[in-house]
Amino acid sequence: MAVVSIIGHKGGVGKTTLSINIAAAITQALNSATSDKPVCLFDLDLRLPTITGILNSHPQKTFFDLFETLANRTYQVDFLQTLYQILVPFREYKEGNLPKESPRLLKSIAIYKNLNEKLFNYSNFEFGDQIHELFLMRGEIERPSDLRKKEVTQLFKRIDIKKFKNILREYESNAQPNIDEYISYIEEYGFAILGGEIPIIGKKHHRQRINEPEFLALFLEFIQKVCEEFGHVILDTPAGGVNHLSSIMNSIDQVLFIFDVSNTIAIKGSIDALHTFIDYYEDFYENYQKGSLSGLDKAYVDRLILAKGEKGVLDALANKKMGIIFNRCQTNKEIPLCLDQLREYLETLDKYEKYKDRIHLVGLVPNHKVINITNNRGTLFYDKDKTLSNRVDAIARSIIDSNVAQPTLAYSNKEILSNLEKRSKSRIGRTFSRIASSLS
Ligand SMILES: Nc1ncnc2c1ncn2[C@@H]1O[C@H](COP(=O)(O)OP(=O)(O)OP(=O)(O)O)[C@@H](O)[C@H]1O
Ligand SMILES: [Mg+2]
Known part of the structure; x- marks a missing residue:
């Protein structure tokens, strides 16, 4: 390469x-x-990409889709994985399958107590409201036995963890951009083009995202992967x-x-x-x-x-x-x-x-x-x-x-x-x- x-x-x-x-x-x-x-020709101009338009060759997915996918990975997947790590030990304890001194349970309580609650505002998924409610109770939950309180038990009845796991799986599988979908080929010459299609940086959310290290790291990882191909x-x-x-x-x-x-x-x-x-x-x-x-x-x-x-x-x-x-x-x-x-x-x-x-x-x-x-x-x-x-x-x-x-x-x-x-x-x-x- x-x-x-x-x-x-x-x-x-x-x-x-x-x-x-x-x-x-x-x-x-x-x-x-x-x-x-x-050969791949890569339009790195995120402000005003022009190559796909000039060559009239349009990929299946645009960089807008890419940014959505990467954003999904930064905000949703990590968040959902964390929630899952909290919910599973909670449930196991409530069902009597985990002792109250279990390090896994204590760790999940610690994460539960410290998680940034604002993340719920960026996410939208089934059971999100119920899980959010669980976080609004954080003041009342200090030790494992507090999880046995009536309100918590009622709340847990409304959260289907199996279904939640499936949602997480789906998000995980949608979070890996498939490079081929973003590439189109110029038949006359046989080189690939990648990038752009529509201005990205002009869109408010994406303008903010590109400045966030976690997001940018994922974008760079994508570029690196393309280069390797x-x-x-x-x-x-x-x-x-x-x-x-x-x-x-x-x-x-x-x-x-x-x-x-x-x-x-x-x-x-x-x-x-x-x-x-x-x-x-x-x-x-x-x-x-x-x-x-x-x-x-x-x-x-x-x-x-x-x-x-x-x-x-x-x-x-x-x-x-x-x-x-x-x-x-x-x-x-x-x-x-x-x-x-x-x-x-x-x-x-x-x-x-x-x-x-x-x-x-x-x-x-x-x-x-x-x-x-x-x-x-x-x-x-x-x-x-x-x-x-x-x-x-x-x-x-x-x-x-x-x-x-x-x-x-x-x-x-x-x-x-x-x-x-x-x-x-x-x-x-x-x-x-x-x-x-x-x-x-
Ligand atoms: N050697 C040249 N002779 C004549 N015209 C040229 C030559 N090189 C570039 N141009 C013309 O100059 C204009 C700008 O070229 P081009 O879009 O490639 O520049 P750019 O550096 O990519 O600009 P931008 O920063 O806006 O993306 C185009 O109209 C192009 O046709
Ligand atoms: Mg240019």
């Missing part, structure tokens, strides 16, 4: 466009020969990084920054985004090594360690690949300009030496009139326009083949430019200037 994040500093730099075409190119390059499920996962990562999903960045093998080089402000923004990522990455790595990760980051890494082993996690962090794809190039001139600015910026931060060999220059995509996301037609241009396909092929090859020689920031501008053009195989010099002149 290789997880690649396509990331950019703001809206409209071409993350979605390039993610879609890179997924198509990788799928074709691998030709489905290596595995049944070679595919040979390559391409993440269309929302603008401004991954916000609430920042932990994911640590399981990503390769981060590809889309540099919008169409104007100087966009270039500045792209450089700044790379710096922000480096800062985040360094903090995380340092805290990991010091053993001082906390909260969700720690929970997530602990799970990764279980899956990949300690060395695997450390290696992935230490060797995380970083690359740049220049998008919307119009002439060859903006590339050296952008490279010089980036070097200077890193130099000022004292980070140039550290990163000059780590930041690879992976691709160059021209500003091209064929590409047009607004009418959906030009979005999946791969295989439909030779020049552009060659450009994307070069990027795809560098993702799937670690032996492809890629220039780094330490190379000269001339070397970088000629390598990027040469790797696109076609008569790129001429074609490229032709595109540029046709657009100017």
